[in-house]
Amino acid sequence: MSLADLVNPHIRELQPYQPGKPVEELERELGIRGSIKLASNEAPLGPSPLALEALEQASGDLNRYPEDDAPYLKRDLAKALEVSEEQILCGSGSDELLDLLGRCFLGPDDEAVFAWPSFAMYPIVAKSQGARAVQVPLDGDLRTDVDRLAEAVGERTRILFLSNPNNPTGTSIGRDDFERLLRAVPERVVIVSDEAYHEYVRREDFPLSLGLISRRPTLVVLRTFSKVYGLAGLRVGYGVGDPELISLVARARHPFNVNTLAQAAARGALSDPGHVGKVRDLTHRGLERLESGLRELGLRFAASDANFLLVEVGDGAGIYDRLLRRGVITRPMAGFGLQRHIRVTVGLPEENQRFLDTLAQELSR
Ligand SMILES: Cc1ncc(COP(=O)(O)O)c(C=O)c1O
The missing domain is CATH 3.40.640.10 (Type I PLP-dependent aspartate aminotransferase-like (Major domain))
Structure with a gap:
C-alpha cells in the first residue's frame, strides 16, 4: 500500500509553498554569521x-x-x-x-x-x-x-x-x-x-x-x-x-x-499610526536608495509600489546563490518562471547598502 494513494489526488499533486529559510538555519548550513534577510517582504523594524x-x-x-x-x-x-x-x-x-x-x-x-x-x-x-x-x-x-x-x-x-x-x-x-x-x-x-x-x-x-x-x-x-x-x-x-x-x-x-x-x-x-508612518517613511527612503543604486549598476527593475523590488540581474539563480554565500538573503525567482530576476525586500539603511555593495561585487566578478 502506498500512503500517497490514500490522499486525494489534487492534494497529492500540490507543490507546497516554499518559504524563505530562517536566518539561523542558513547560517548553520553555510557556516557563516551576520547574515541579513531581505527575502520575505517583512518590515525592517519590529512592531509598535x-x-x-x-x-x-x-x-x-x-x-x-x-x-x-x-x-x-x-x-x-x-x-x-x-x-x-x-x-x-x-x-x-x-x-x-x-x-x-x-x-x-x-x-x-x-x-x-x-x-x-x-x-x-x-x-x-x-x-x-x-x-x-x-x-x-x-x-x-x-x-x-x-x-x-x-x-x-x-x-x-x-x-x-x-x-x-x-x-x-x-x-x-x-x-x-x-x-x-x-x-x-x-x-x-x-x-x-x-x-x-x-x-x-x-x-x-x-x-x-x-x-x-x-x-x-x-x-x-x-x-x-x-x-x-x-x-x-x-x-x-x-x-x-x-x-x-x-x-x-x-x-x-x-x-x-x-x-x-x-x-x-x-x-x-x-x-499607533505614528509607527506605521515611521516604517513607511523608512521603507520609502530605502526603496529610493535601492532604486538609485540599481540604476548606477545599470540594472533594470519593475516599478514597485510595495516594500520590495524585482531586479533583473541576468543569472538569477547564480546571483541569488552568490549573495547567499555572502550572507545576503534574497528570494530566487526561477520558480515563478523569472530566470533572470531576484526579489529583494527593503531593509534597514545599512542592509540596503550591504545588498548593493555585495551585488556590485558579485556582478563584476
Ligand atoms: C500578496 C500577498 N498576499 C498575502 C500574503 C500573506 O500574508 P499573511 O502573512 O497575512 O498571511 C502575502 C505574504 O507574503 C502576500 O505577499
Whole structure:
C-alpha cells in the first residue's frame, strides 16, 4: 500500500509553498554569521511599542481560549477603516482568508483566475480544492494586464485573485483599471483584492476598494498585520466584504482562529499610526536608495509600489546563490518562471547598502 494513494489526488499533486529559510538555519548550513534577510517582504523594524505592551498584558491570560471571532479587533478595524464590524472577518494571516475563500467558492473543475507571476498561494488555494488555476501572463513591463485577466474569466470561474500591489513584481494597478476589471467580470465571480502591501503604496490613484464593496457584493479586500505593522510572526490578517458574504465565509472558519496574542498585538499596532508612518517613511527612503543604486549598476527593475523590488540581474539563480554565500538573503525567482530576476525586500539603511555593495561585487566578478 502506498500512503500517497490514500490522499486525494489534487492534494497529492500540490507543490507546497516554499518559504524563505530562517536566518539561523542558513547560517548553520553555510557556516557563516551576520547574515541579513531581505527575502520575505517583512518590515525592517519590529512592531509598535504599543503592540509589544499589549502582548505582555495578554500573555497573562494564555490558559484561556481567545475571544472568538476577534470582536474587539473587528471593532477597532471597523472604526479605522470606516466600515461596519459585520463587514470584517479576521484570520490567522491573510493566508487563512485566502484558504477560506477557496474552500467556500471553489470545487472540483471550477476555475480560479489570477495573473502570473503573482502570490504563490493562489495556485495552492485553487488546487487544494481540486479547482483549476488559470494563470494569465503579466504584460511586457511585468504589470497585471486587466483586460487579459477579464478575458480569461469563463463559465467555470468562481474566484479572481488580484494581488495589488503584485507580489513578486511590486507593480500595482490604478483606479481606472480596477474599476474596469470590476465592470468586465460578471458579479457571480468573487474578486479578491489582496492588498497585503497597501500601506506602502506611493501612487495617488490607488483604488479605493473598500468604497466599492457596497456596489459589488462579490468584492473582498484582504489586508494584513504581517507587513507594515511588523507582526508577521503572530499571523493576523483580515478581509472586508459584503456583510452577508462575510457571514457565509465565516461559517467555514475554525473557532478561535486568531489567537489571543495576535488579537492583542494587532489592536496595539492599530492604535499607533505614528509607527506605521515611521516604517513607511523608512521603507520609502530605502526603496529610493535601492532604486538609485540599481540604476548606477545599470540594472533594470519593475516599478514597485510595495516594500520590495524585482531586479533583473541576468543569472538569477547564480546571483541569488552568490549573495547567499555572502550572507545576503534574497528570494530566487526561477520558480515563478523569472530566470533572470531576484526579489529583494527593503531593509534597514545599512542592509540596503550591504545588498548593493555585495551585488556590485558579485556582478563584476
Ligand atoms: C500578496 C500577498 N498576499 C498575502 C500574503 C500573506 O500574508 P499573511 O502573512 O497575512 O498571511 C502575502 C505574504 O507574503 C502576500 O505577499
